[in-house]
Amino acid sequence: MKGKITAQSISLFEKKGFTETSIQDIVDSLGVTKGTFYYYFSSKEELLMDIHLGYIDGLLYTQNHILNDTSKSFKEKLSANVYMLITNITTQGAAAKIFFREMNNLSPEHLKIIEQKRDQFRLNIEGLIRAGMENGELRADLNAPIITMGILGITNWSYQWFNPDGNCTDEEVAEIFVEMILKGIQDN
Template sequence: MTDPSAPSPAPTPPARTRREQIHEVASRLFSQRGYHGASMRDLAAELGMQGGSLYAHISGKEALLIEIVEQAARQFEGALMDLQTDPRPADERLREAMARHLTVVAGNLESATVFFHEWKHLSPEAYARVTAWRDTTEAFYRDLVAGGVREGVFRADLDVKMTANLILSAVNWAYTWYRPGGRLSPREVADRYAGLLLDGLRPPPKEATP
């Protein structure tokens, strides 16, 4: 990691790194085996330590789950929320939001899987925080759709809630099938999905030539 010919201006703090390693391996194990199916001894073994040694770095198993899930929630939030003040028309904002959302999912498949599957095992307080984050994301997409209707970029007769549900389905469900190194980048998936949603499956109407 360190180039011996160069000075090392900012030595990496090692304590932080170890915690991050634990988080990373825990994300993988929780996503593969589920929260209850992955044991602290499994986790320790993957890091080359004994089970009890983990507790020098973390306070417990649930704290690990909380941090993984809340970090994922913060990433979704950080990717989307500044789009609320974006001046572009709603169709462009939709394309951009889907691209960012899919980029977070695709770039964090393991913690996204933990976020979607294991959040129900959180203690009531953390559970409530995650529920609030989910509601915020849903409201973001509903507002985007409603804004598009107001702008005249979207149909006036849209069911705003169902439209937001459909968009969320597309970007969230990607955690089940998207694999890095596949045919399409997250942005390409977003472009195709947004194109389908905006223009629909039907062929464009022919020029009126009776």
Template sequence: MATRKRQSPPSDIARRRAERRLASGRKSDQRWREVLEGAGRVFQRLGYAQTTLEDIAAEVGINRATLYYYVGTKEELLVSLLHQPIEQMRVELEAIAAEDKPAPQKLADGLRAYVVAMSQRPELFIFVRENIDQVVSGEEANDIKQNADRWGRLLSQILQEGAKSGDFRDDIDTTVAVLGIVGMFNWSYRWYDPAGPRSLVEIGEIFIDMALSTLAPRR
């Protein structure tokens, strides 16, 4: 006789999300967005490890007790900030990888979507700056990691297609190539200045050209 698998209790993050959905209203939703945006600013300014919930409450202009209604830990805030944009990036790259286009165009489109996402969602810089495996845990955090891993595998798939078709060099390990290409974009969080002469998207176009030039077959 088969036994029924006992379901594990929901995580605190999942429970609080459910509570917010039940209590959803214009005022509550607006405050939650303010909390997330405030957390993103403080994480970027102070770094995740140095940030406290008191810092975030002060940034939003509420007291600690009010903040606790929306969130229990800063880990929950980080997960909430990153989950949707990283999932969206994975979905976009899946669509690009499935298109009937040459591999160089797919690579350019995929990297362009990535840099546009980073320019529009600066909280993604938190993801590339932090060792996500060490700062978050649980089902929701695993979703973030799985989406990010899937994104990397899709990019590797595009490079493999290009090597097979002759559009890219076939003597470069695709895993190393993906790490090198993505590293160019991710490392920009260390030096990129929004007030500088070039936007992040413009810098991304330079990186895309560099990646395509490096991968082009030797003549």
């Protein structure tokens, strides 16, 4: 039931927003009582935190597998990270929207936990960029923090516009992004 409450809440939060969705809305949509809700969550904010943790912990778990794969080159690891973020839209698009849009509704204590995990994700990408610079796969004069923010900006914003059923697959979008990142858009 906890999973059903979470899934239904993600759907309602995506449509109505966190503040406009009441616990009553959630339980009514599932045909359960508030007691059922409170059995699993002490508050709506705890539910929101659970959604945030599920999203960011899933990304960090997958990212760590990518980064620790010694058989992959820098480019392959970068491509895998970009692909993971774009593919995640297909599987976690609503949760991603809630993650980015509703973060300000977390308590300061919960927000700090999420920000630390989000920062770790960013620092992992930055470390990958630095490793590419050090091993000669990337120019040594790059600003790794800015490049990292650019990569995260283009991938994280994709949840607003990417349609998994559209003209390009998630893999094609990821390939376009990686090509753009690594080679730029200048005609040589």
